[in-house]
Amino acid sequence: MKERIAAIAINAALVLLALFALAPLAWMVSVSFMASGEAAAFPPPLLPSAPSWTNYVQLFARDRMGGYLLNSLLLAGAITLLSLAFNLTAGYAFAKLRFRGRDALFRALLGALVIPAQVAMMPLFLLMKELGLVNTYAGVALPALASIFGVFLVRQYARSIPDELLEAARIDGAGEARIFFSIVLPLLRPIIATLAILTFLASWNDFMWPLIVLSDQQYQTLPVALASLSREHVMDNELMMAGAVVTVLPVLALFLMLQRHYLRGLLLGSVKG
Template identity: 65%
Template structure:
């Protein structure tokens, strides 16, 4: 039995190493001197550790500006998405209004429609409103997510109706019930949804590429793609840019993973 456990742990460790190796090598290459990663066979660790590529990114390539753009957009997208989606999900779960079930079924059916189909109509609408090349235009797709609405609604169904009715009998308004009872109960799924939105906005490439025409407004993925066209042979610089793009969201995910896992597991059981 002990041998089986040892073999199982070794297999898991091997799989984890295979999965993590590209990330580890990416970070290692970012510290190599220029041209070292292009040698054959490519080295696993730098012969000389250097920060020159990171210095180039922030001093010469404007990476600090792109990093701020991504952080600001992802943060605003998360706040706005939660502000719209969480109350709507709770309403679909616990508040009675005409056409609730039919409207929810229609929204869920829209999940099968690829998001790319709506890109052109949305762009034309925002162009008519003068929001092209603005942060408001870049935030538009994140204002309300059907998937987020579905996620919150399924989790909110687990809130006992008796608890809400008791609060109403005690004279609490719907706003007080939402703030004091619903929001604390929904905390795991709120963190999970917020993490989804932040990661999705941070990593989004297509929509910022379409809506943001001024290079000073680029987010990290778009800026990295533009940088790769100019420095296609500079592997070390590209890897440094990739590290700057990946590291913040990786740290955020690791910091919030317990809430994320709790929200996903609780939602799957209670939904």
């Protein structure tokens, strides 16, 4: 009986915490359907008096959010795919391939994790300028093609793959490319989903680097465009909330599609090696 009461109390507490966490998101969606100025009333209403799509229509028709949304989708998607290719191959190499200086190089990479990203922005910008990549999507994507955290995450998970399995494939005549694509990648599926979500989320929400590199308004990503929009419509909370909903939806959809693999990757990959 005591165990049952304890379980009920724990579940009730978890439900309350979940409602507390979701309440701001629910109110954000509610405000996005309100008329202009309605959310500024005191006390603020929880639900719109007359729900309307006006704010979303204005975002896409007048403020050209559709183009910025497409820019962010293409850029974040390209960064995610390319970053997966680099991080997976590098992580697997550090985990299972033997080469001179492997451990020393990996320790040096881990040491670089303590360097704040902001410190590297000026050298990176000067490098992009010398390469002629300022005001291009390549200049935004290139620094994100590989991350130390991504390599570390894949390496820790790949270490759980039995060496005997790889040696048996080599004895059967399989090359390293065949082993990687036919054996390693299927076993890395949970960590691939985890890394894909984390990379997409980071590139989707990135504000500072696209703001520095992209100067033309037509190339702007959604977070930068939304910040510019907030300066133009500083008092229009309803329009800002509609823009925030548009920003959240793609990431939420990606997480819901990959959540099973994502959670499995977090629970398993974090304890490997």
